[in-house]
Amino acid sequence: MDLTITAAALLLVTVAASIIFYRRIKEATTEYNSAKEFVHNITFGFTRQVNRLQQDVAKAENEATTAKIVASEAMRNSGEAKEATLKGLEAVKTMQNRVDSTESEVESIKKEVQKLASATKQRVVVRQEIASPIPVQQGSVLAQLTETELSALKKIAELGEGTVPEIKEHLGTTREHTARTLKKLYESGFVDRSTNAMPYRYSVRKEIRDLIQQQPEQKPTL
Numbered sequence: 001m002d003l004t005i006t007a008a009a010l011l012l013v014t015v016a017a018s019i020i021f022y023r024r025i026k027e028a029t030t031e032y033n034s035a036k037e038f039v040h041n042i043t044f045g046f047t048r049q050v051n052r053l054q055q056d057v058a059k060a061e062n063e064a065t066t067a068k069i070v071a072s073e074a075m076r077n078s079g080e081a082k083e084a085t086l087k088g089l090e091a092v093k094t095m096q097n098r099v100d101s102t103e104s105e106v107e108s109i110k111k112e113v114q115k116l117a118s119a120t121k122q123r124v125v126v127r128q129e130i131a132s133p134i135p136v137q138q139g140s141v142l143a144q145l146t147e148t149e150l151s152a153l154k155k156i157a158e159l160g161e162g163t164v165p166e167i168k169e170h171l172g173t174t175r176e177h178t179a180r181t182l183k184k185l186y187e188s189g190f191v192d193r194s195t196n197a198m199p200y201r202y203s204v205r206k207e208i209r210d211l212i213q214q215q216p217e218q219k220p221t222l
Contacts, residue, residue: 142211145190148173152181153190157204157212164199 142150148171155170156162168178182202185191190208194201204212 141208142215144188145185149181149185152178153185153204153208154212156191156202157209161194161201161203163201167202 142153145153152162152167152171155167159166164175164179164182167182168175171178171181173181182191186193186202189205191202191204194203
């Protein structure tokens with residue numbers, strides 16, 4: 001009887017122990033699965049973060065490379081811009097020097113003009129002279145002239161200088177005829193011609209004037 005009770009008690013203890021052990025194994029298995037899932041989630045999250053970090057690093061590297069290229073281009077452009085700026089400054093300086101020089105020249109010209117303006121104005125007479133082709137030492141030189149030409153010559157000698165309108169009034173001929181007469185006297189070397197104003201002024205050459213003065217006074221016949 002005692003043995004039976006002991007065996008039953010031992011069986012009961014064994015069953016109870018088995019139940020307790022089974023429960024603990026089940027709990028352990030559950031905790032293991034939970035822990036395994038937790039670890040998986042952690043690993044997955046870490047891997048995702050690592051991938052994201054790798055992408056960020058690659059992006060940063062690309063941006064750094066781009067920035068380096070842009071910086072190099074900017075430095076090159078900066079060098080070119082600096083060189084262009086220096087050339088521009090040199091050109092501006094050269095232009096300023098030219099402007100200063102021009103202003104100085106203008107001031108000098110103004111002073112010269114003021115001096116000329118303040119000076120007494122003198123009439124500049126431009127005379128056209130033709131070397132005398134006639135033998136003035138011979139008294140018969142005036143015999144080459146017509147009465148009209150000789151009269152015009154004497155009138156010019158009397159006036160000192162004469163124009164076509166003045167001699168025309170004396171001769172009583174047309175303006176064209178008088179102009180041709182004086183032109184012939186000029187081209188023949190009897191008179192000089194001043195062309196500084198219009199109408200031209202004619203004057204008798206000195207050697208011809210001397211010959212006229214040596215002639216007896218005669219009234220020309222037209």
